[in-house]
Structures are given as C-alpha cells and as structure tokens.
Amino acid sequence: MTLNPQRVSPYYTEDHEAFRDQVRRFVARELAPNIDEWDEAGEVPWSFHKAAADAGLLQLGYPESLGGVEAPDSFYNIILNDELAQTGSGGIMPAVWVHGIACPPIVAFGSQAQQAKYVTPVLAGEKMAALAITEPSGGSDVAAIKTTARDAGDHYLVNGSKTFISGGMRASAFTTAVRTGGDGPGGVSMLIIDADLPGVSRTPLKKMGWWCSDTATLYFDNVKVPKSNLLGQENRGFAVIMHNFNSERLSMCAQAYGLARCCIDQAAAYARDRHTFGQPLAGHQVIRHKLVDMQMRNQSVKAWLDEIAWRIDHGETPVADLSMLKVLATQTLEFCANEAMQIFGGAAYMRGNKVERIYRETKVMTIGGGSAEILKDLAARQLGF
16 A cells, blocks of 8 residues: 555646655655654754755745745645654654744744844754744633733833743744733734843743654743834734734644654554454454545545645635634544554554654644634634634
8 A cells, every 4th residue: 555645636746746855855864863862852953953954944935035945835835744744743843843933924024124133044044933922821812912012112021921832942032922002902012022131031841742842931021122123013913923823724734634644654554564363454444444534534634735725825815714624634633643543553552653653742733723613613703604
C-alpha cells in the first residue's frame, strides 16, 4: 500500500512538486535524525534555525525586501506543513516556525522600521518572535483581554499577563494584544514588546505534547513600551488579530492533514510487517477497513483544504469554511491517531514511536487557534444559522 500525496491535481504543478522534494530532502537530512533527541531535550538548537533559513524554508511567504522568499500561492505553505509533519512532530512548527503567527501582522500593518527591526533578523534565523494574545482569564474570547497599555506620553505603560505562548521563553519580541481603550474589540491595540525591557518576565510551562517547543506565561509589570512600537492604529488591533487568524488556521489544517497522513502511513507499514494468526495484520479485513476509514476521512480534508487555499489565492476570505475545516481536520487527526494506536497495539504506547507522539499532541490542535466549539459557533453565525 502506497499513500503518496502526489497525484494529478488541478492545484499542484511541477514547481510545487519540486518544492516538495526540496522540503522532503531537508527533513530527511536535518530533522528526522534529530527530532526524537530534541523532543526529549525540550528544545531545538539554534543551528537548526540557521539551517532552515539557509534552505529558504524559514522565510517562505515573506517579502524579498525583508529577506524573505516569495511564495506564489498558498500551496507552498501547505506542502511545507505537510512534509514537516512526516517526522511525527507537531511541536517542530511552534518550536521554529512560530514567527508564522507573530510576524505576518508586522508585515501587513507595521512600518518599514518595525519590519526591518523585528522581521528581518527572524527570517535570517538569528532571533525568534512570538504572538502573545491568550491570557490566564480566557483564550478564544479575544475581545475580552485584560492586559492594559496606558498612555504615558511618549510611551505606553503595560501591565498584565499572557499564557500558553508558543516560543515565549526564547522569543526576543512579542506581538502583543493590549487594551488601550474601553471594553470590547474597539479598545484593543497591538504592540510589539521587546523581551528584554524592564518589567518583562516569563516562566516556562510543562506540556502534554510539543515537548521540543517551549511554551511560557509572560508577565508585564509597568513595562515602558515606546509608542513607535504600536502596530497599526490605536484601538484598531482587533482587526489585526482577526486578519492573522485566517492564515494561522489554514496552516493548522495543513499540519493536521500531514500528521494524520503520517499516522496512516505508519499504521499501513506496520500492518504489512506485523504478523498475527499466521498472516500480516493487513490480511485481516477489520484492519484494512480501519486504514480505509482513516484514508477516506483525511483525503476529504485534503480536498477541502486545497479548494479553500485556491479560493484564498483568488481573493476570498472564507471564514466559515476555514472555521469548519479546522474543526474537521483536527477531529480527523484525532480519529486517525486513535485508529493507528489500535493497529500498532502495545507498540504504539512506547516512546519513540511517531504514532505515540502524535496521539499525545492531537488535543492541542483542537484547542489552539480557536477551539472546536468556538469555531463551530463562528461558522454558524457566518452562515446565518
């Protein structure tokens, strides 16, 4: 059984497949031999950031003027997420590519000076940037954030905290949601806060999965942030956040698809090699049906993912479809990880097995980037239900 994502497609060209081969070679050379060690160590070395930058993968989708590598369409991002996921590590993205949610708001809404200072060094693999939205008092209810930024003349005085911040311990700057006005979305602004400013502190969080990626709680105690670090307009930050969520969810859908594909490939290979009752596991109809159930669900995700990517590239903002696909893709990942565990049996319960790691990491995918419940409600309202 060969489960190859390359097939005749109206979306993928020879250039796309050449890029897939490039990413696949990079993963085989730089990532696959090391990911287990990095997972146990709890971090990815800085040398890998530089290697990803040298390969042109850290900068994918950013302007050349900032040191980026232009991506002609969204399918390059889908390929990158899919191929990185074949290591069985969901944590590699927030460990190294976490700037994918921190830097786009700076590129879209920031000044040239902000972009040069905060984006260019990250794309070169020299620094990290993190997105700081979620607070201890709430996650998906972004309009209710409590971290304040009080006008103090030529600077803001920031007080509050953020939590579950991917890359929070290693980032040199945070793209941060703060309250500069009244209640609700109309009082939210976005600030770039340097990690080394007096009054900024952070503590690491231990997690169920994504071990190679650091996660932190951030504390802001009377932090003086220059007004030049305001991203976009004051009290207009909610639009910046919403703009970012769409691209984040598309990437999460691609990652979920890739991780589910990894589960299917791993389970299929094991089912061919493992013998029970005088025949390979794959010789049992119940096992073949499990593999088919996994494949048909995940290929449905891929078909919808590609269609939505094409629509985005042609100017649409399909919020409802993106929300529903994120729910479907992550639930499909949960299903495939669970079925793969069953096929592997006790072997999947052992550390060092890709399926074991993916199984531990599925739940964060249904919560991060908007929980399934929140996204279903968002989709319902968008669809007029």
